[in-house]
Amino acid sequence: MTKPQIAVSASVLPLLCLLVYLDAFGIVLPFLLAAFLHEAAHFAVMQLFRIPANEILIHPSGVTICATFPSSGLEALSTAAGPLSNLLLALLFRESYPRFCLANIALLAYNSLPIYPLDGGRLLRLLLIRVFGMPRGERISQFVSAATVLAVVFLCLESALRGSFGLLPLLFAVFFLCKLPNISCQMPRTLLK
Amino acid sequence: MPLLAFCMLAAMLLLCVCLLRRAAPNGAVAIRSCLADDESLENAINAFCEKSAQSELREAVQVFYGRLDD
Numbered sequence: 001m002t003k004p005q006i007a008v009s010a011s012v013l014p015l016l017c018l019l020v021y022l023d024a025f026g027i028v029l030p031f032l033l034a035a036f037l038h039e040a041a042h043f044a045v046m047q048l049f050r051i052p053a054n055e056i057l058i059h060p061s062g063v064t065i066c067a068t069f070p071s072s073g074l075e076a077l078s079t080a081a082g083p084l085s086n087l088l089l090a091l092l093f094r095e096s097y098p099r100f101c102l103a104n105i106a107l108l109a110y111n112s113l114p115i116y117p118l119d120g121g122r123l124l125r126l127l128l129i130r131v132f133g134m135p136r137g138e139r140i141s142q143f144v145s146a147a148t149v150l151a152v153v154f155l156c157l158e159s160a161l162r163g164s165f166g167l168l169p170l171l172f173a174v175f176f177l178c179k180l181p182n183i184s185c186q187m188p189r190t191l192l193k
Numbered sequence: 194m195p196l197l198a199f200c201m202l203a204a205m206l207l208l209c210v211c212l213l214r215r216a217a218p219n220g221a222v223a224i225r226s227c228l229a230d231d232e233s234l235e236n237a238i239n240a241f242c243e244k245s246a247q248s249e250l251r252e253a254v255q256v257f258y259g260r261l262d263d
Contacts, residue, residue, distance in 0.1 A: 006196050008196070008199050013199075013202070013203055013206060016203065016206075016207065017206050017207060017210045020207055020210045020211065020214070021210045021213065021214055021221055021224075022221055022224060022225055022228070024221070024222075024225060024231060024234075024235070025234065025235055025238050027238065090250070091250070094245045094246075094248060094250050094253075095245065095246050095248050098241060098242035098245035098246055098253075099238070099242065101245050101250070102238065102241050102242070102245070102257070105254060165228075165229045165230070165261075166226070166227055166228050166229040166230065167227055167228050167229075168228045168229040171228070
């Protein structure tokens with residue numbers, strides 16, 4: 001099996017430093033550990049079924065594993081492995097390491113959103129393609145992703161206007177708005193064989 | 194090899210950041226106070242940890258989000 005190319009975005013390092021600098025409640029380290037185990041779960045399932053990863057991209061909003069899956073079932077299994085690992089870890093460590101449990105719940109909630117590059121969006125896209133066929137299913141998936149991004153941005157802005165969180169919801173709104181171009185641009189990368 | 198160099202650079206930078214945080218904690222507190230209220234976040238995280246330790250996970254999540262809404 002050929003080794004995958006690993007590419008790290010230049011903005012990852014300053015963001016990591018900023019998070020560590022601002023971390024007052026010891027939540028960043030458990031969160032990074034949970035994110036690492038989430039990606040490891042995706043990768044483990046791919047290794048189990050001998051699906052080669054072509055490229056691993058590490059960027060500020062997460063990790064993208066680019067691969068060509070032999071079937072949609074295997075793609076769904078590999079995609080679901082990440083959130084399921086978070087659920088399992090949250091349940092396992094709920095008493096012994098509550099901060100790690102919280103980090104896993106946050107990752108599970110974020111990745112379950114039906115926004116395309118995220119796991120929830122990938123699973124929804126596979127389901128819609130199976131139900132409606134290739135061009136129509138993909139178009140509906142793009143629409144659902146865009147609508148969810150706009151709904152999340154609206155909730156963030158509403159929360160910012162209420163004023164209890166300072167600038168944090170505005171940062172989240174910008175973060176999710178940055179996801180909008182990815183919804184259609186990343187589609188061809190994981191098309192089935 | 195580039196990944197190893199990246200990891201070494203990341204480790205060095207993170208060490209510097211940790212030292213900076215320890216030497217001048219007021220800077221981080223000032224930035225955080227613009228982003229969000231430290232006290233409400235701390236209360237929410239502590240409330241979650243307390244409930245979670247009592248293995249009431251569903252209630253812990255509800256309490257966490259309830260505290261965030263306050």
